[in-house]
Amino acid sequence: WVGSAGEGVVRLIDQTRLPSEFLQIDCPDVETVWEAITMLRVRGAPAIGVAAAFGAVLGARRRGLASIETVRDALRASTARLRTSRPTAVNLFWALDRMDRVGEAEAALADSPAALLDRLLLEAKTIEQEDRAMCRAIGRHGAELIGQGQGVLTHCNAGGLATSDYGTALAVIFSAAEQGKSVHVYADETRPLLQGARLTAWELQRRNIPVTVICDSMAAQVMKEGRVQAVVVGADRIAANGDSANKIGTYGVALAARAHEIPFYVAAPSSTFDLALPDGSLIPIEERDPREVTHGFGRQTVPDGVDVYNPAFDVTPARLISGIITEKGVIAPVSTEGIRAMLLG
């Protein structure tokens, strides 16, 4: 967020332009934030939550500051709009619920519309600040699981670009590196949108951590060759039993890791858990535009008229997950009871 509550904007890195261009965009209203989330200019479950919280502030002021009710109603309409941007990452709904709760409570207490708006901006900044602290805590807990000299495979991007600080899955790697461990990362390129090739490789390179990009189809082979001793990925929504939705392809990686007896870890903050869902079969899976597959590289790669299926996420069952690394500690083994004990205990 840049500027005052009344005049400020949300500043984002346009992640669709990386790694060729580092371009920041300013979102002055709720629609530009909605578009940025939908088009994956901002992406990664925690970052989507933070961006949506700031988007709610932009929305709350869009009908002016004539009365407290005006701000409250504009907030309600804006959070409803932002909820439609993407379906899978629960952090989006978690952050918007939190903004709604603060809006309702503060509407009764605030002594002016501007004070209400200030309070909303403070809440969004608190979410962002908590997200920063979460990254550091996940990194600290997760780094204990990574050994000196290990190869670590990751899928998609769960790094600084996906959060407010330095990531979830990548926080584990960054923290291990800060502890002086040498780690070699294998980054799945992550079709169709290549977040691994474009974003994870870029982040690791900037921090001087050795990284090798592979096609998604090479992960099993790289494991077979003995190059990988741990897998760490992020998550977009985790059900009460530990079933974890993450970028499409994660499930196949988990199956390959199990076949090679390589530990498979999910790193995610408590805001990514959806305890209302008993298991992963109930997680809504976003299906995206076939053109992401057919026209992904600037050249058409599938003949006209051929059907394409493009689910953006899959669900890895809890039984394939060796541990879930949260900001509160590592849940291992993964079970409904273990999750409740860590998050609510």
Add this chain to the structure above:
Amino acid sequence: WVGSAGEGVVRLIDQTRLPSEFLQIDCPDVETVWEAITMLRVRGAPAIGVAAAFGAVLGARRRGLASIETVRDALRASTARLRTSRPTAVNLFWALDRMDRVGEAEAALADSPAALLDRLLLEAKTIEQEDRAMCRAIGRHGAELIGQGQGVLTHCNAGGLATSDYGTALAVIFSAAEQGKSVHVYADETRPLLQGARLTAWELQRRNIPVTVICDSMAAQVMKEGRVQAVVVGADRIAANGDSANKIGTYGVALAARAHEIPFYVAAPSSTFDLALPDGSLIPIEERDPREVTHGFGRQTVPDGVDVYNPAFDVTPARLISGIITEKGVIAPVSTEGIRAMLLG
């Protein structure tokens, strides 16, 4: 082959241009055939074998027809050159060995250099003709394994473009369709060079067989959703015990198929077996230019200076293979004894 032994050329579809362009190229000499194989203008283990056989004919005439020895020596030099084009598909070496054997034997028998060249062209045409018959026989045997209404997943392209007729893995599907079975094919796009998206989808669409293209990372999810009842892939080299090298990603597909208890079949002619290798660990795996991954389709997708690993093949262990479909019949279960009995029995 178009034209006479002395003047003819090898005509190939340039598969790197598909599906946007259907372009045929004429190779007038051994170097253009070598380049076409190396650059994957012609690809697919059986097609590489056939192209190399014709390439050997072009090479045999390259020093003119002054004497039988001239032709024989030019043949030897040309087959040696063609052997360096790609390392993994054994059909290449199989076809060139055969051309060499005929060259040596006929050099002693032929009554003119032109007669020797004619005999070499006849041998190459015989290899091509056998390849056509092989496709049909593989299709016939394999179609028995496919049920009405099934979803069949394939990886890479083992179709008409990979052979002289209508393929190995795709022959099974084409033959099942000819028998009146409705089949829905899931085609892995097959990074980095997208043979599935570009070539398999194109072939199936031309034959009006329903096909859905997916990213490689989606195969496990598509299996989990119950969309796939069988996997059929081709092979580039099969060791004596049944371990099968095929396009990178095949091994991960086999692991996912096993996890979902879906039968996984390899379709390949006897020319793809390398009985000199006891198991797959001895199969040489080609590593290709990182730019196939980083600059696949016109847009740079990996930051400059980031390391890339690009193995072109992996080896699926025999224990994950439900059956190998050859032109002589189906080898199931897959074992050294079963393979010897089918191929040599």
